[in-house]
Amino acid sequence: MQRDPAHLTAVAARLDALHDDLLRATGHAGAAVADAHPDNRGSAQNLAQYVELRQHDIRPLQESLAELGLSSLGRTEPHVLATLEAVRVALARLAGLPDPVVVDPPVDFVTGPELLAQNADDLLGTARNRRRTRIMVTLPTEAATDPGLADRVVAAGAEVVRINCAHDGPEAWSAMIRNVRRAERAHGRRVAVTMDLAGPKLRTGPIQPGPQVLKVRPVRDALGRTVEPARLRLTAEIPDAAAAASATATEPAAEEPAADGPARLPVVAVADQAWLRGLAEGDAVRLRDARGRRRRLRVVGVAGPDRIVEVDRTVYFTPGIRLRSGGETTRVGALPATEQRLLLHPGDVLTLVPSLEPVPVDAGRIGCTLPQVFRDAAHGHRIMFDDGKVSGRIEHVSPGAVRVRITEADGGAVKLGAAKGINLPDTDLRLPALTDADLSYLPFVVEHADAVSLSFVRGADDVLLLQRHLTDLGGNELGLILKIETVAGFERLPDILFAAMRWPRVGVMIARGDLAVEAGYRRLAELQEEMLWLCEAAHVPVIWATQVLDTLARTGRPSRAEVTDAAMSGRAECVMLNKGPWVGAAVEALDDILGRMDDHQRKKQSLLRRLTSWEA
Incomplete structure (x- = not known):
């Protein structure tokens, strides 16, 4: 096929300009790269180059490269500069131009994927059987008193267990970990223990109880x-x-x-x-x-x-x-009081107040657990309650009240109870990343866990604060997992990753529950894709979390949609399952799904193994 020399030269010029921009971005990120842990400095440079690359719309360039039979730069994440240099050289030779001056990349085609694989092993342990993606299971309270539960989870194939510090306490956590260690000895393989710090969760306050009936x-x-x-x-x-x-x-x-x-x-x-x-x-x-x-x-x-x-x-x-x-x-003796809930319709006004005194069910107001809301929220900001079942707009803010106009309610009417989550996607809440309770649990976590998860990460300062506390406690070797569950955390993910890479072992959890509420379910697929790409560029392992095979774990039978979701989750380094009566069956099913998909998909790359489905 005859190729137009002028077109080839123009494509080469566009590649050279992109190349120069990546090198400038590396220089601008010099301080962040220098602050990274020595094992992560090459990854920090690669991250800076990927962030710069994605500031450009290179779709026309991709089409030109594909037409020439060259890489269209669609799989650059683990080795950005190495990919660009290889395409520049190939294009120059195709066009009969002198070889361009190339720069040694921070990571190459071999070391980029190897770094991600090694980082995942170091943080989460080695995946079993034929799959690359690990399985994490959240332990329920019963795991403290039922050794068989931990044994069933490990036997089914889980490599990681998660303990939620928002529930139970050190005595129960110790028992859970003892049961996990007993199970791993019985099955002859290591199981990583992660512990979640609850963080500053924003919830509704108490409501006066109803009658004893x-x-x-x-x-x-x-x-x-x-x-x-x-x-x-x-x-x-x-x-x-x-x-x-x-x-x-x-x-x-x-x-x-x-x-x-x-x-x-x-x-x-x-x-x-x-x-x-x-x-x-x-x-x-x-x-x-x-x-x-x-x-x-x-x-x-x-x-x-x-x-x-x-x-x-x-x-x-x-x-x-x-x-x-x-x-x-x-x-008849004393009976538990019935739980009361506020009935809300679109158009209703609900007032948030800082007091946590129980409110009457017909008061039109409810408490709010974090006083920072009354400082940081503003007129027009969106607000969601109870995982997005109720949505509204803030109409007025004062030190003692936030007035909300309800705009949406599932089914036209929702009963809002106490201790339900509140999301403020438009509000930059200036909150401490660690609560007093989190800080009190840290010594236990450092002594007993393999990794700690930081909830509601909103910026780099949150990460640096936890790193300082861990250093003071001698927990420098503890793995660090950052849960991205707010729009603010997503938007600041590059800075969060640069801060995280000061630590030797780090990972990111895509906490899709709160993130979907804040960003909207329509955007969730887009956000989780972008997070996977960015973390791969940083060689940081990702945990895909929230409602994976949830129906199967709760009822014993999966839905079709969640099986497809489970198959897609294999592009992460780990998948988290929540607790449920059939969680063992969910682990076995996920183990099988991930093993099958490993032969077909690796990150964004389709693997063309020999197919036998249509053989005569």
Whole structure:
């Protein structure tokens, strides 16, 4: 094919101009490169060059290079300058031009991918079997008391476990880690332990509780006929510790019901244990419920001093309701108060206040856990509640109140409860990256964990602050994972990565839950792609997180969409699964999906292995 020499010369000139811009960017990043850990300096230069490259729209140049049969620069991430130099030389020879003056790149075609692979191994451990992507599993509270849970997770294929410091405490965390170490010895392979610092999570304040009421109802068919009666566990209400000691001296301990077992209905006073003991299978307990309806409970089982009863009609119990069996009576004891929630519609006004006193459900206001909101928020800023189920715009800000006009509510109406997340994507909240609780947990993390995760990273200063505290505690070898879950963190990711690279072992978690709320679900796919590319240029391993195979982990059966999502997650160095009753099955499924996809896809590169699907 005849090629136009003038066109070849013009393409070469565009490449040379791009080359000069990359070299200038390397010089501008000199301080950040010098501050990087010695093992990361080449990666820091490559990151600076990639950031500069992506400041240009090179699509016309890519088309010209592809037409000439040359690399279109679409896979430059791990070795930016090396790719550009190779294309410049190839094009010069194709055009009959003198070889250009080339510069030794900070990383080449071999060392770039090797650095990323080694950094992932150092931070997260080696992936097992035939896959490159590791699997991380969040441990539930039960992992502290059930050694078999950790064993099942490790046996299924997880290489990393995650402990969330927002829950439980050092005693439970120690037990979890002991169980993980026992499991790794049993299965003959190392499992990395990461611990998440909760950070300054912004949440709604408390709401005054509702009445003490317990509603039970049977399962009915489409015609309203009872197909399964409701069950309750009658148990004695113990008013004080002395009475409790007296009771346990004469009665065997009641068996704990399963988490999905019948609801407890306490009856008042220790003396009523005699009333309970007098109930036998087949006996009837009669009452009038909170609505004055006559109801009859039937005793169907004995559990220590407790009695299991069934009822085939709906019952509302409140404290003080009389229960009669034979000639004896007792009363219903104290019940948990019902959770109250604010009902919100588009057009409603909701006022945030700094006080965390419980508010009435009809007050039109709710507390806010972080006072910085009243300093940093501004008129017109967007605000979301409860993972984006409710959205609004801020209409007015004062030191004591933020007035919000509700603009969207899922289904036209949403009940907003206490302790629900608040997102402010337009607001630059000046928050400390580490809370007092985080700082109190750091000594434990340094002593017991392999890596620590920093939540809600918004800028480089957050990273430097944690690094200083870890250094003071002698935790210089601890891995550092940065969770990007805000728009501010995404927009400042280059600076965050430069700061992170001062540390020897670093990674990034794409926390897609809060990030999707802040950026909008339509932008999430774009954001996670850009983060994967940028981190690959820095040779920083990525953890793909939030709701991966979530339906499978919770219900035992995946959705089609999440299987596709799991397949796409293999472009990261690690994938995180959340807890759930079927998390072991989720690990096994993800292990299989990632292993299969490894033969087809590596980062942005399609791998053309021999296909056997259509052989005769």
